[in-house]
Amino acid sequence: MNRKNLTHKAGRDNAEPVGGGGRIRPVNNPREATKTRPAGGKDAKSTGIDRTRNFCIIAHIDHGKSTLADRLLDLTDAVPERERMEQILDSMDIERERGITIKAQAVRLVYRREENGDGGEAEYMLNLIDTPGHVDFSYEVSRAIAACEGALLVVDASQGIQAQTLANLYLAMEQDLEIIPVLNKIDLPVADVEAVTEELVELLGVDESEILKISAKTGQGVPEVLDAVVDRVPAPESAVEQTRGLVFDSHYDAYRGVISLVRLFDGELAKGDRVQAMGSEEEFEVLEVGCYSPKPTALPKLGVGEVGYIIAGLKDIEALRVGDTVTKVEDPAESVLPGYAKVLPTVYSGIYPTVGDDFERLRDALQKLQLNDASLFFEPENSRMGFGFRCGFLGLLHMEIIQERLEREFDLDLIASSPSVKYEVVLQGGETVEVTNPSDLPEVFEEIREPMVRATVICPKEYVGQVMGLCHEKRGVSVGMEYISTKRVQLTYDLPLGEIITDFFDALKSRTRGYASYDYDPKGYVASDLVKVEILVSGDPVDALSFIVHRDKAYYRGRAMVEKLKELIPRQQFEVPVQASIGKRIIARETVRAYRKDVIAKCYGGDITRKKKLLEQQKAGKKRMKQVGNVEIPQEAFLAAIRI
Template sequence: MTNQPGATPADAIRNFCIIAHIDHGKSTLADRMLQLTEVVDKRQMRDQYLDRMDIERERGITVKSQAVRMPWKTRSGEGEGGDFVLNMIDTPGHVDFSYEVSRSLAACEGAVLLVDAAQGIEAQTLANLYLAMENDLAIIPVLNKIDLPSADPDRYAEEIAGLVGCEPEEVFRVSGKTGVGVEELLDAICEQIPAPVGDPDAPPRAMIFDSVYDTYRGVITYVRVVDGRLQARARIEMMSTRAEHELLEIGVISPEPKSGKALGVGEVGYLITGVKDVRQSKVGDTVTNARGPAEEALPGYTEAKPMVYSGLYPIDGSDYQNLREALDKLQLNDAALQFEPETSAALGFGFRVGFLGLLHLEIIRERLERESNLDLISTAPNVVYDVTMEDGEEIEVTNPSEFPEGKTRAITEPIVNATILTPSDYVGAVMELCQTRRGTMKGMDYLSPERVEIRYSLPLAEIVFDFFDQLKSRTKGYASLDYEPSGDQEADLVKVDILLQGERVDAFSAIVHRDQAYHYGVKLAGRLKKLIPRQQFEVPIQAAIGSRIIARENIRAIRKDVLAKCYGGDISRKRKLLEKQKEGKKRMKNVGSVEVPQEAFIAALRTDED
C-alpha cells in the first residue's frame, strides 16, 4: 500500500494525538515514533524534531501542535500484519495552550494519554483527559520514562487505571528515550483506535484545525477531511466567509511537506491557495468545493477568549507599524491572539493585546522581539472587569485608564475553577496560599495516600500575576495547577492612581481589591522613588483612590550649597541666601514638570517582579 495522499482507504487510517502534562515526554516519544516508522532518516534526526521554533527548543516546551503522517506495518501474531497510515498530532502541555489541544483533539479518533512514571498524574493530565473524554476519543493509557531510576510504574499504573477505568496491566509501559515498548504501542494504536468515518461520495467537507503563515507561499492551512475528496487545482470555498480560492497545492506532512493529487476521507494534510491575507483562513472553518458545495458546515470550535490583557508598546515609536504587521502575522499562527490599538501619554502608541495566560504573554512577546527585531515594553497584565454605574450603564474595562469616574453600583471580575495536585505534605501551604488570594474551597480528594487533588474557586486577577511561582516555591516544585473560567462574581474593587506632583500618570494605574490597595500603593510609590531621578525641586509621589491619598513618598530636591562661600560672619546673611534659594525652588515647582525617564516606566511596569 502506498503512503501517497489520497490513495489510502479510510479503514487503514488512524488519527491520534499525544496528550500529557508539561515535561512528561510527548515530544521525545514522537521522536521515537518518527524513527521507528522511518519517515525521518538517521542523518536528519535530532531531538524534539517536531518543535520547529527556536523558542520551543530552548525552553523544552511545545507551543504549536504539529501533525505528521507515518506509515506502519503491524506485527500482529505469526503471519503478516496490516498496513496502516498513522496521523499523529503532537500537542502542547501547558495550561495556556490547552486551546491548541482542544483543536487537535477534534481532528482525531483516539488519544495516547502519557504519564511520567516518576511523577504520576498531574493537573494538566486530568484536564486533557477530560477534554479527550468530551470528544468521545478512544484513550490508550501509557507510562513513559520507565528507564528512570526513580520510576515507580506499578504504583502509577494503578492511579491511571482508576482514572481511565481499565486494569493496571492494560497500561502500556514505554521509554521515549530508549525506545522500549514503542513498537507495541504503535501496534496497539492500530488495533484500539477506530478508523475515521465519513462518506467518500458526498460533497467534500474538511475542517481547518490550524494554519501558519509562510513568507514565500502565503497561508498554509492544515485540514482534516471528513467527507468526500479534495482535489488539487479545484476551486474551493470557505463556508463561513464564502471566499473562493484555487487550490494550488495539496499534500501531507511526513514530516516535511509532501505534495499529492488529492486528500480522501479521514486524511490529515495541508492546502496552499496562495492567499496572503491571514484572516481568510479561519481555524474552525469548513472547506468545500466551490462547484457542488456541501450544504452544512462542520461544527467548528468555540472561539478562544483572552483571559489576560496587557499593553505592548515599541520602545522606539517609529516601530509602531512594524509591530502591527508582526502581530498580524502571529495572529494567523495563533488564533487565540487578539489586539487593538491604544495610546498612552507615557508610552506613546501601542496595542492592547489579549492573552490566554502569562506564559502565552511571555512567548508572544519573545516571538515578536526575535522574529521581527522589535524592542517592546509590556505593561502589567490585568483581566477584564464589568462595571455597572449608579444610573445602570454597563462598562467593560480592559485597561485601568478606562475605569469610569463617579459612583459605581457593582464591579464584577472573572473567576476560575482551579485544580491543584500536590503531595499530601503540602496541603496546608497550598490552602494558606489560596486563602490569601481570596479563594473559596470547593473540595478535596485523595488520589492515593501521597497525592491530593484540591479544588478552589479563585479570582483570575489573583492567578495571573505570580500565583504559579508562589505555588511552586511553597511545594518545592511538586504541585501542579490547571484552571478553567467559570463566570464572574462581584467584588469590592478600587482603582489606585499614582500622582506625580499632583498629576495623574495613567500608565501606573491599577485595579486592585480594596484590602490590597494600600499595599500596592506603598510598594509602587517606594519603587518609583528609587527610579525617578531627583529634580531641582521636591517631588511628592502619591497613591490615591479617587481623591483620597493612601500612600506618599517624597523625592528630595537637589540643592546647591549656597553657604559654601560663607565662613563665619553674620547669621542674617546666611539666612538671606537660604530664603532666596527657597523662593527660587518654590517658583520652579510652580512651572517645572517632572521628567520620568523611559527606563523608570519600563522598570516600574515590568511584569517579571523582583
C-alpha cells in the same frame, strides 16, 4: 479502552468537563456527522483510509510528550540520522529555550509491521499531533483533538496524574476519542510505577494490561505504542461524497502567503482545485497540498481522513480562518463542519511600540500572529503611552510568549501594561458595563464584580497546609478536598481570577517544591470590594501602571509598586515623587532623589552669603527643570510591575 467502566474520580464526578463553558472546546464533534459509512467501504482501498490513523499526544507539562514524539519519529525513520535532535517538533526558539511546547505540531509517519505471520508487511499512515501541556495553551489542545480519533494520554511515573492531565483527558473524552494510557519515565529511580498504575486504573476504569509502560528517553516500550495506535485507534470514517476539510491551524509565510493545516473529513483535495472557504465565502485555487513529515512535503493530493496543509497564495489573512470549512467550488458540500467556540480571553494588557511610527507594523504583526494563534484578541487603544493595542490572552504565560514572539519574529520594541481581567461595573442608573482597562473604571458606580474561577490543585498530602494557606491568602473559598491516592490530595477552591493571574503559579510551585499542579475553569462574576490604585510619577498618572485590587490589599500592592519604581526609575536633575493613590487619597509615596552638583566646591573660605546665593540659584534652577522636565520610565519598570 472500556468507556463503560470510566469513572470520574479526582473530585469531578459532578463537575462539568474542563472543556465546558465555551472556554476552549469545539462547538460540536466533527466526527458525529461522518459515522455512517464504515471504514473499508466504498473508496477505502483507493484512499487507504482503513490504514490511516489520526492521533495526538496529550499530557501535563513536562511529562514527556515531545520526547515520545521524537522516539516515534526515530522508529518510523521520519528524520535522517544526521538531522536528528532533541524535541524536533518544538521548532520555535522560544520553545527550546523555555523547554515547553507552545504550538501543536502535526507530522505524518509511515509505519510498517509484519502481519498475518506470513512475513508480509502492512504499511500504515499515522498522522501525529504533538500538543502543549500548559493550561494557557489548552485551546491548541482542543483544536488538535478535533482532528483526531485517538489520543495517547502520557503520565509521568514519578509525578502521577496532574491537573492538566485531567483537563486534557476530559477534552478528549468529550470528543469521544479512543484513550490509550501511557506511563512514561519508568526508568527513573524515583518512579513509583505501581502507585501511578493504580491511579490510572481507578481513573480510567481500564485493565492494568491496557496501560503501556515506557521510557521515552531510552526508547523502552515505545514500539508497543505504535502497535497500540494501529490496533486501538479507529480508522477515519466518511459519510459525504463532497469534499469537506476542517482548518484547525494556520500560519503566515512572507513568500507563500497563508498556509493552512486541514483535516479532510470527506472527499479529497488536489493541486489546481478551485476551493471555497464556506465561512468567509472566499474562493481560491489550491497551489499546493502536502504534509509535514516533519519537513513540508508536497503531495499529489490529500485523501479522506488525512491531515496535511494547503497553500493558495492568499495574502488576505481574513480569507481563511481557523475553524472554517473548505470545499470544492464545482461540487460544494451542503453543510459546514462544526468549527470552534470563540475563545474568551481571561487576561488583558495594553501593548505599545516604543517608537510611535511602529504602530502599523505592530498591527500587521498582531494580525499575522492571530492567524497562527486564534486565541489572541486585540483592539486599538490610545493612552498616555501613545497608540497601541488592548490585547486579550488566556493567561500570563500566554501573554509573555506573545510579546516575546512579536519582538523576535517581527523585530518590534514593545512595552506592555500591567495585566488585568475583565470586570463588570454596575453604574448608578443600573446599567452594566465591562471594564478591561483600569483607567476606564468610572469614578462613581454602584458595585463592581470580579470574575471567579474554580481551581483544582493536586499536591502531595504533606503540602496540603501550604496550599490551603496560599489559597486563603488569595481570598479563596474551599469547595472540597479528596484523596485521589494514599499520597496525593486534590483541593478544589473558588478563587478570584485577578488574584491568580500573576504570581499564584510561582507561589504554588515554591511552597510545594514543584510537586503541585493546578487547572481552573471560569465560574461567573461575584460582587466584591474593589478599588482602583493609580500610580503617579511627578504628579501625572501612568495608565499602564494602574491596577484594580481588593481594598484590603490596596496599600500593600501600592507600597510594593512605588518601592520597586523608586529602584528602577533613573535619577534626574530634580526630585521625582512616585505615589500610589486611591481617588484623591495618597496611600504610599517614595522619592527618586535628584542628582546634586556640588556648586559650592569652588568656594573655599570667604563670606557664607556667597555659598547661600549659589545654593539658592541651584534650587531655583531645579524647580524650573521640574516644571518642564519629562521622566522617562524604562521598560524594566513595566515588566517589574507585571511581576508585582
